[in-house]
Amino acid sequence: MAGLLHDRDTAVYVHFPWCAKKCPYCDFATRAVEPASIDHDGYADAIARDLENRRAQLEGRRLVSVFFGGGTPSLWSAAALGRTLERIRGAFGSELDDLEVTAECNPSSLSAEQAQAFAAAGINRTSIGVQSLRERHLQFLGRLHDGAGALRALRDAKATGVRVSADLMFGMRDQRDVLADVDVLIEEGLDHVSAYALTIEPGTQFGTLQRLGKLETANEDDYARMFLEAEARFGAAGLAHYEVSNYARPGEEARHNQHYWRGGDYLALGAAAVGCLSEDGTARRWRNQSDPQRYLAEPIEEWSEALDTSERIQEALMLGLRTTEGVDLDGLAARVGVDPRAGRERALERGFERGDLSLDGAVLTVPRERWLRLDGIVAALF
Ligand code: SF4
Numbered sequence: 329m330a331g332l333l334h335d336r337d338t339a340v341y342v343h344f345p346w347c348a349k350k351c352p353y354c355d356f357a358t359r360a361v362e363p364a365s366i367d368h369d370g371y372a373d374a375i376a377r378d379l380e381n382r383r384a385q386l387e388g389r390r391l392v393s394v395f396f397g398g399g400t401p402s403l404w405s406a407a408a409l410g411r412t413l414e415r416i417r418g419a420f421g422s423e424l425d426d427l428e429v430t431a432e433c434n435p436s437s438l439s440a441e442q443a444q445a446f447a448a449a450g451i452n453r454t455s456i457g458v459q460s461l462r463e464r465h466l467q468f469l470g471r472l473h474d475g476a477g478a479l480r481a482l483r484d485a486k487a488t489g490v491r492v493s494a495d496l497m498f499g500m501r502d503q504r505d506v507l508a509d510v511d512v513l514i515e516e517g518l519d520h521v522s523a524y525a526l527t528i529e530p531g532t533q534f535g536t537l538q539r540l541g542k543l544e545t546a547n548e549d550d551y552a553r554m555f556l557e558a559e560a561r562f563g564a565a566g567l568a569h570y571e572v573s574n575y576a577r578p579g580e581e582a583r584h585n586q587h588y589w590r591g592g593d594y595l596a597l598g599a600a601a602v603g604c605l606s607e608d609g610t611a612r613r614w615r616n617q618s619d620p621q622r623y624l625a626e627p628i629e630e631w632s633e634a635l636d637t638s639e640r641i642q643e644a645l646m647l648g649l650r651t652t653e654g655v656d657l658d659g660l661a662a663r664v665g666v667d668p669r670a671g672r673e674r675a676l677e678r679g680f681e682r683g684d685l686s687l688d689g690a691v692l693t694v695p696r697e698r699w700l701r702l703d704g705i706v707a708a709l710f
Pocket of ligand 1: 349355399
């Protein structure tokens, strides 16, 4: 069943735009800096001003989750992060009981002390960028930690009592080790793992190497084998494949991401953060000033757009069909004012005939055994 979405429920995403080093595959809005040069309090103050400018838009909304992403939020001082969290909670009239507050952390900047300080500041879920436990993969990915450091960070985070997730990367050349990493993460007793494909983006170091024919990655068949074998191993250990790139024990799903996949509203704070809020049947998306120094001086938007109904439907299908929950077509129709079935009757029919789509009441899903072809299946609906 698709999860229930209340239209005043709002998640908050806070972007931390700095990393100690830029990874060669990364095209996120982040800059490499000397950690000692980060203006911790200045950044918290800029976000406080950004939040203040949004107050009127938060009227009557309920806070459902907070996610500190990046970049590398574990480089931020726990005091500045904690102050930011307090202000966010204070800006909403109400919040969900048991509010999920996540911080993305890198093993190289998550000491045991930092993990404790984050937990004391109100973080109750930590998502750790493990990526791999093997030196050769970590070196290839340009990461600053080694396998032992990643395991230490996972254990330190778990010792604080917060929920812990690990990010794991697929798609490197010769991936047999990835399955061994899956087994180790299962043995570590994790309740949530995000397993992402390495994607090569233009404008990154890897993008350049690929253009020059100098980058070796997994071929499609190898990738498909790993994807299915990892799913089988996680499944046998009780971690359900609930979204294309995510596994969790029942009840341990990432609630912030679920809100986003269900098409919920989200407020963006911080440099380069993207938000989307709906009001009276319309929706507006924006991106904040992406240059961190300019954001520190004046936290304003650098771009925004009104989303029309067909864009909202397209986005809801693209996100929702990545999950086992799927998309509640009646709920979506009520939210955007147009039935998403209208104009795509034949595309839906063809999808049902091929077994690419399935309908339970009004809930549309892509069966899990078809997820390797998800992009093509969703594209056929537009
Ligand atoms: S640590 Fe993460 S956000 Fe930072 S450069 Fe590497 S992949 Fe990108």
